[in-house]
Amino acid sequence: MAAGVATWLPFARAAAVGWLPLAKKTMPKPPVDKKSRNDEILFVNVSGLRFQTWKNTLDRYPDTLLGSSEKEFFYNEDTQEYFFDRDPEMFRHILNFYRTGKLHYPRQECIQAFDEELAFYGIVPDIIGDCCMEEYRDRKKENQERLAEDTEAENATDTPLPPHSTSRERLWRAFENPHTSTMALVFYYVTGFFIAVSVIANVVETVPCRPPKGSKKDLPCGEKYTLAFFCMDTACVLIFTFEYLMRLFAAPSRCKFMRSVMSVIDVVAIMPYYIGLVMPENEDVSGAFVTLRVFRVFRIFKFSRHSQGLRILGYTLKSCASELGFLLFSLTMAIIIFATVMFYAEKGTKGTNFTSIPASFWYTIVTMTTLGYGDMVPNTIAGKIFGSICSLSGVLVIALPVPVIVSNFSRIYHQNQRADKMRAQQKVRLARIRLAKKGTTNAFLQYKEEGGFQGRGSDNALCLKNRSSFEHQHHHLLHCLEKTTNHEFTDELTFSEMCMTESVGYRTSRSTSISSQQGVATSCCPRRAKRRAIRLANSTVSVSRGSVQELDTLQVHKTSAGPQSRSSLNARTEDLKLNCEDRDFTAAIISIPTPPANTPDESLPPSPAIPGILRNSRPTSFTHETVKISSL
Amino acid sequence: MGVVLGTLSMHTKQVNFRTDKVDDELEMTMVCHRPEGLEQLEAQTNFTKQELQVLYRGFKNECPSGVVNEETFKHIYAQFFPHGDASTYAHYLFNAFDTRNNGSIKFEDFVMGLSTLLRGTVREKLEWTFHLYDINRDGFINKEEMTEIVRAIYDMMGKYTYPALKGDVPKQHVDAFFEKMDKNKDGVVTLEEFVLACQEDENMMRSMQLFENVM
Numbered sequence: 001m002a003a004g005v006a007t008w009l010p011f012a013r014a015a016a017v018g019w020l021p022l023a024k025k026t027m028p029k030p031p032v033d034k035k036s037r038n039d040e041i042l043f044v045n046v047s048g049l050r051f052q053t054w055k056n057t058l059d060r061y062p063d064t065l066l067g068s069s070e071k072e073f074f075y076n077e078d079t080q081e082y083f084f085d086r087d088p089e090m091f092r093h094i095l096n097f098y099r100t101g102k103l104h105y106p107r108q109e110c111i112q113a114f115d116e117e118l119a120f121y122g123i124v125p126d127i128i129g130d131c132c133m134e135e136y137r138d139r140k141k142e143n144q145e146r147l148a149e150d151t152e153a154e155n156a157t158d159t160p161l162p163p164h165s166t167s168r169e170r171l172w173r174a175f176e177n178p179h180t181s182t183m184a185l186v187f188y189y190v191t192g193f194f195i196a197v198s199v200i201a202n203v204v205e206t207v208p209c210r211p212p213k214g215s216k217k218d219l220p221c222g223e224k225y226t227l228a229f230f231c232m233d234t235a236c237v238l239i240f241t242f243e244y245l246m247r248l249f250a251a252p253s254r255c256k257f258m259r260s261v262m263s264v265i266d267v268v269a270i271m272p273y274y275i276g277l278v279m280p281e282n283e284d285v286s287g288a289f290v291t292l293r294v295f296r297v298f299r300i301f302k303f304s305r306h307s308q309g310l311r312i313l314g315y316t317l318k319s320c321a322s323e324l325g326f327l328l329f330s331l332t333m334a335i336i337i338f339a340t341v342m343f344y345a346e347k348g349t350k351g352t353n354f355t356s357i358p359a360s361f362w363y364t365i366v367t368m369t370t371l372g373y374g375d376m377v378p379n380t381i382a383g384k385i386f387g388s389i390c391s392l393s394g395v396l397v398i399a400l401p402v403p404v405i406v407s408n409f410s411r412i413y414h415q416n417q418r419a420d421k422m423r424a425q426q427k428v429r430l431a432r433i434r435l436a437k438k439g440t441t442n443a444f445l446q447y448k449e450e451g452g453f454q455g456r457g458s459d460n461a462l463c464l465k466n467r468s469s470f471e472h473q474h475h476h477l478l479h480c481l482e483k484t485t486n487h488e489f490t491d492e493l494t495f496s497e498m499c500m501t502e503s504v505g506y507r508t509s510r511s512t513s514i515s516s517q518q519g520v521a522t523s524c525c526p527r528r529a530k531r532r533a534i535r536l537a538n539s540t541v542s543v544s545r546g547s548v549q550e551l552d553t554l555q556v557h558k559t560s561a562g563p564q565s566r567s568s569l570n571a572r573t574e575d576l577k578l579n580c581e582d583r584d585f586t587a588a589i590i591s592i593p594t595p596p597a598n599t600p601d602e603s604l605p606p607s608p609a610i611p612g613i614l615r616n617s618r619p620t621s622f623t624h625e626t627v628k629i630s631s632l
Numbered sequence: 633m634g635v636v637l638g639t640l641s642m643h644t645k646q647v648n649f650r651t652d653k654v655d656d657e658l659e660m661t662m663v664c665h666r667p668e669g670l671e672q673l674e675a676q677t678n679f680t681k682q683e684l685q686v687l688y689r690g691f692k693n694e695c696p697s698g699v700v701n702e703e704t705f706k707h708i709y710a711q712f713f714p715h716g717d718a719s720t721y722a723h724y725l726f727n728a729f730d731t732r733n734n735g736s737i738k739f740e741d742f743v744m745g746l747s748t749l750l751r752g753t754v755r756e757k758l759e760w761t762f763h764l765y766d767i768n769r770d771g772f773i774n775k776e777e778m779t780e781i782v783r784a785i786y787d788m789m790g791k792y793t794y795p796a797l798k799g800d801v802p803k804q805h806v807d808a809f810f811e812k813m814d815k816n817k818d819g820v821v822t823l824e825e826f827v828l829a830c831q832e833d834e835n836m837m838r839s840m841q842l843f844e845n846v847m
Binding site: 012013072478 | 664666667669670684685688689690692694696697708709712713714715725728742745746749750757758760761764765781782785786788789790791792793794795796797801805808809813826830833835836838839840842843
């Protein structure tokens with residue numbers, strides 16, 4: 001448990017007074033705290049470093065901690081000094097602010113640590129001096145982006161669906177994340193394949209094929225096999241239309257979806273076909289129709305849904321819009337200037353190519369980008385001089401914005417790489433949290449087993465000597481809760497054992513009617529069948545089971561962060577039940593355990609009289625136990 | 633003294649790099665609160681100066697901004713009850729401490745509450761408990777409110793308990809409670825009925841004294 005939480009423990013214990021009227025039993029005696037509270041003060045300053053300053057210096061900024069009466073709370077009478085248990089290195093900067101009136105940001109410190117110190121001392125980061133403001137803002141932005149990725153990764157799309165999602169939400173999810181279900185993945189690959197087919201068909205269509213019999217001229221394949229290409233085109237367009245309509249249907253916000261780039265690309269990709277169908281075979285219009293076919297090449301952009309790299313590229317270009325704009329603008333300026341100059345320089349030459357200024361644009365562009373086709377060359381000396389200046393300046397103008405674009409791209413690309421690493425780290429972190437949670441829950445139960453409540457007799461002293469006073473008080477608090485509700489905390493194993501003994505008793509007294517599915521046992525042991533497996537399993541299984549349980553507890557914690565109304569209370573308990581049902585349990589009776597023939601998920605026929613097939617027995621696949629499930 | 637409003641505002645949610653508006657949103661609003669002087673607090677509560685100092689240091693360390701909002705409170709409280717789900721009860725507890733009903737607990741509220749609970753008279757403690765149970769602050773505890781509180785308490789126990797929680801144990805608990813407390817059987821418990829009934833309960837009076845040396 002976090003050390004900071006220890007400060008809240010007295011508060012939590014005091015709040016236990018609220019349980020007293022409800023308590024069914026008397027409260028246990030609290031542990032006696034021998035340590036006097038005042039001893040926790042260390043007789044050092046800001047963690048050992050002594051600072052001295054005038055009082056007036058501090059009074060300059062009365063709206064900060066050091067400038068107001070708040071510092072009295074940190075005054076130590078014995079040593080006649082103010083003691084702060086904070087970073088002494090950082091404090092130096094804080095104090096300098098009071099002295100000089102300017103707050104500087106130390107570059108070697110972590111931005112978050114610095115922010116926390118500022119928050120503690122009540123100083124607003126706005127007043128960071130101009131000398132350090134840029135650095136501060138940059139680092140802060142970087143940090144925030146990194147944190148945003150963290151939270152994005154957490155809320156990421158890999159989280160399991162909420163149980164009450166409609167088919168529409170599920171469909172949308174399947175479209176956005178093909179990895180969630182096999183159907184989505186299949187659809188994803190099929191559309192990818194058809195995009196490729198369509199693009200290749202467009203390309204091959206124009207390749208010259210062998211001419212048909214009786215004709216000398218080479219025909220493009222498109223005209224030779226018109227029907228085949230038409231059929232392929234139709235099929236592709238049908239698939240794309242279907243996909244587009246599905247996405248439109250599933251989209252949570254249709255207007256927003258229709259405005260999004262990908263949807264526009266989709267529409268542009270399929271429109272030419274329909275327009276072509278609609279338009280008559282008219283001579284005049286067919287010219288325009290041919291132009292429309294060009295738009296079919298946009299289908300290749302549909303690949304960006306399938307390729308992360310394309311998306312990154314597109315996003316980079318979008319985010320570098322200002323740099324690209326600058327590049328374009330400066331190039332345009334230079335082109336116009338040089339074209340004008342070249343035109344007037346070459347005006348005198350006979351038979352010159354530089355017939356007008358717009359004609360010179362071509363020369364300028366080709367020269368500035370160092371292409372140098374050679375179809376237009378200056379003849380006069382002045383023209384050659386200006387031509388060379390043009391090519392030199394072209395190199396410079398183009399080279400300038402490019403590094404910015406490149407660095408943007410690399411930053412975004414690395415961010416994406418980091419996102420994957422984050423996800424892996426997240427799993428490790430979650431596992432560690434689970435382990436810590438298990439530790440605390442087990443500590444209390446162990447405490448009870450060791451008879452800690454018998455008071456600190458000398459015979460118990462040996463067992464209890466390793467616990468801190470914090471732990472004692474915490475366990476006392478949990479014990480009070482037990483007494484209030486007249487129920488005790490147990491762990492999973494004992495709980496499952498108890499449930500089993502009860503259920504065996506039930507079997508003999510009740511009939512197996514399916515209608516009473518919502519039997520009492522659901523609330524008691526919704527995972528009873530699973531629990532049984534644990535008993536006969538090795539410890540490794542219980543660990544994996546434990547992790548599932550922890551995950552569920554975690555899930556419950558997560559979902560219960562919502563508004564605390566009565567309905568949500570009930571919803572939460574239902575969530576718990578639903579979690580069980582997600583794993584395809586219903587109430588179960590356990591028949592006499594017989595040696596298993598095969599794993600549960602293979603052996604049970606899904607007959608209506610035997611509902612509740614153990615489907616998630618994957619982690620326990622080696623703990624065979626025939627679980628004949630019927631309902632209470 | 634009094635509330636000081638920081639001027640740096642930050643919207644943490646908007647650091648979505650897709651929109652890349654981080655530059656504009658580098659501002660952060662930080663509500664900073666400073667408690668009244670030590671002397672005043674000492675006068676208003678039953679704590680000594682040293683105790684107040686210790687309390688404040690802990691409080692300030694955890695919440696440098698000087699206020700605790702409900703989310704933080706729930707998080708802290710949940711750490712003490714890892715078995716079950718403490719968020720509902722923490723919500724009611726938060727409301728009981730948040731006497732000014734503005735969604736955050738300042739140090740004064742914190743200390744006043746603690747003073748009542750740890751150093752108050754029996755009557756004060758019972759009144760505090762009554763206010764905890766009376767969710768809508770109408771002066772009466774009815775069955776629904778009690779059921780919610782009791783359910784919240786049972787939620788903290790989690791799933792793995794002995795004996796196992798089945799049936800509607802909270803409801804039975806509530807019925808038993810009303811049996812004891814509701815003298816005139818009108819379906820609600822008033823403050824007077826509550827205080828009377830508690831004072832008659834020997835066990836409870838004894839338990840109350842146990843909590844005095846928590847600090």
